[in-house]
Amino acid sequence: MPDDERFPSRVPAKALHAFAGRALVAAGLGTTHADEVATTLVDADLLGYTTHGVGLLPMYVRQLRSGQMRSQGTIEVLRQGHAHALLDGSMLPGPVVLRHAVRLALELAADEPVVTIVIRRTANTACLATYLPCIAQRGLISSLQVGNPDNRAVAPPGTGRAAYGTDPIAFCAPTRGDPVLIDFATSATTNRMTERARRSGEPLPFEALVDAAGRPCADAAVLDAEPPGALAPLGAPHAPHKGFALAMWVELLTGCLGGAGRLALHRHEPAVGSTSLLQVIDPEFFAGRERFLDEAQTLMDSLQRLPNGEASGARLPGQRAFARRREQLASGIELHPDLPPLLESLARQLDVEPPTAR
Numbered sequence: 160m161p162d163d164e165r166f167p168s169r170v171p172a173k174a175l176h177a178f179a180g181r182a183l184v185a186a187g188l189g190t191t192h193a194d195e196v197a198t199t200l201v202d203a204d205l206l207g208y209t210t211h212g213v214g215l216l217p218m219y220v221r222q223l224r225s226g227q228m229r230s231q232g233t234i235e236v237l238r239q240g241h242a243h244a245l246l247d248g249s250m251l252p253g254p255v256v257l258r259h260a261v262r263l264a265l266e267l268a269a270d271e272p273v274v275t276i277v278i279r280r281t282a283n284t285a286c287l288a289t290y291l292p293c294i295a296q297r298g299l300i301s302s303l304q305v306g307n308p309d310n311r312a313v314a315p316p317g318t319g320r321a322a323y324g325t326d327p328i329a330f331c332a333p334t335r336g337d338p339v340l341i342d343f344a345t346s347a348t349t350n351r352m353t354e355r356a357r358r359s360g361e362p363l364p365f366e367a368l369v370d371a372a373g374r375p376c377a378d379a380a381v382l383d384a385e386p387p388g389a390l391a392p393l394g395a396p397h398a399p400h401k402g403f404a405l406a407m408w409v410e411l412l413t414g415c416l417g418g419a420g421r422l423a424l425h426r427h428e429p430a431v432g433s434t435s436l437l438q439v440i441d442p443e444f445f446a447g448r449e450r451f452l453d454e455a456q457t458l459m460d461s462l463q464r465l466p467n468g469e470a471s472g473a474r475l476p477g478q479r480a481f482a483r484r485r486e487q488l489a490s491g492i493e494l495h496p497d498l499p500p501l502l503e504s505l506a507r508q509l510d511v512e513p514p515t516a517r
Contacts, residue, residue: 166503167516169491174514176201178506179213185509186220187230192255196285199254203286205487206480208342209495210351211286217505218283219252227430228252228282234259242271245417246278250430253284257303257435261290264439268299272444279419279434288342288480290437291331295338298448300440303329306406306413307433308421313346313406314389316399319373321389325349326409331477334455340477345406347391347399353379358497366396412436491516 170178179197184190196219204212222228232249234256239245244263248256260278267274287303294301310324325344332339347367356363356379366375371386375396381388393402413434414420423431442451465471487493494502506513 166499166506166513167494168496168499169493169516170514171491172201172205172488175204175213175492178502178511178514179216181511182216182220182505182509183223185511186223188223188252189230192230192252195258196252196254199258199285199289201492202289204492204494205484206286206288206340207483208286208288208480209498210349210355213502214351214495214498215283215285217501220505220509222282242267242274244276246276248278248281248432250280250282250432253281253433253435254289256281257284257290257437260435260437261294264301264437265294265297265299268297268439268441272441274439276437277413277417277434278437279414279417280430280432281435282432284433284435286342287327287329288331288340291329292338292340294439295331295333295340298333298442300332300442301330302438303435304409304413305433305435306410306420307431308410308414308419308424309431310350312350312390313392314369314373316392316395316403317373319369319371319386319388321387323406323410325390326406326413328405328409332455333452334459335452337481338477339455339459339475340480343393345393345402345409347393347395347402350390353382353390355495355497357382367391369395409436 176197179200180193183193183196200213200215219228223230229250232251234249234251235247237245237247246260256278260276264274264276284305287305290303291301306326307324311321312325313323314320315322325346327342327344329342348363362377363379366377367390368376368379368381368388369391370376370381370388371384375391376388392399393405410420413436416436417434419431419434442448459475462473462475463471503513
């Protein structure tokens with residue numbers, strides 16, 4: 160990358176995808192896997208999940224080079240039936256393994272009302288929301304949960320000691336328009352958001368953290384204190400027990416169900432990584448797809464309209480994300496202000512060509 164070349168702040172999606180692919184290949188990932196990872200990261204930025212898009216590239220490059228994220232390996236089927244499977248991702252990039260799991264789930268869902276797949280031992284899974292819209296396009300409902308027993312970021316209520324991960328949950332359902340799309344961590348903020356706050360030196364918008372004594376705070380510097388603080392559970396500071404309960408739900412249905420949880424860590428078994436639970440439901444086997452879509456539309460109308468027929472102003476989950484995606488496909492992806500310097504540094508480090516501005 161020439162010394163006088165700068166990373167643009169707005170980039171066409173195809174150009175950003177090509178750059179991400181070049182960076183991943185330069186870090187040792189094969190072209191097919193690099194394409195899948197790049198697609199996932201760019202899709203996250205298109206939907207507006209800027210903390211889990213191409214901003215993850217520097218971390219992915221570090222993990223590929225260190226071996227924490229494997230560039231080669233086999234996705235192993237440990238168990239499989241007509242409507243379920245247990246997969247081992249061999250610590251390959253999460254996007255590679257989860258995309259494989261989605262394809263398998265769709266194949267099994269052709270003949271089954273409910274399909275459940277547990278995917279263990281994957282590296283970082285990126286943005287969960289990116290995996291599910293393709294399932295909704297088939298008229299199916301889906302949910303995805305991810306736990307990582309080795310991730311110590313969030314403190315249980317009443318403590319200041321990081322003891323578990325951010326344990327995200329995603330859900331997607333078809334409608335007669337854009338799908339309903341939900342993606343949130345069970346912590347009050349995310350690791351990537353606190354990293355951004357550390358770089359900027361700005362406080363978080365609310366008290367999403369706790370210090371080592373368990374006191375609520377918004378300053379990300381508390382995570383670097385001695386002793387360090389932690390992320391607070393979703394619902395903090397007034398109802399952290401709710402986020403904590405959701406995290407327990409996720410960990411029981413991922414690492415515990417997949418046999419790759421804390422017991423595996425205590426036994427010093429090979430890299431545990433993340434474990435995911437993907438579930439797909441076909442409404443046709445229940446009230447029927449058409450009735451489901453009619454019910455979903457009535458639900459959305461009732462939330463977006465007041466009794467007198469006026470608009471309520473309520474924005475449904477996924478509404479902004481899909482509007483953002485259409486806008487950015489047309490006009491280019493607007494990168495978060497802290498990303499161009501990071502990606503420019505990465506391009507120089509890897510000696511890969513940056514994308515050109517639109």
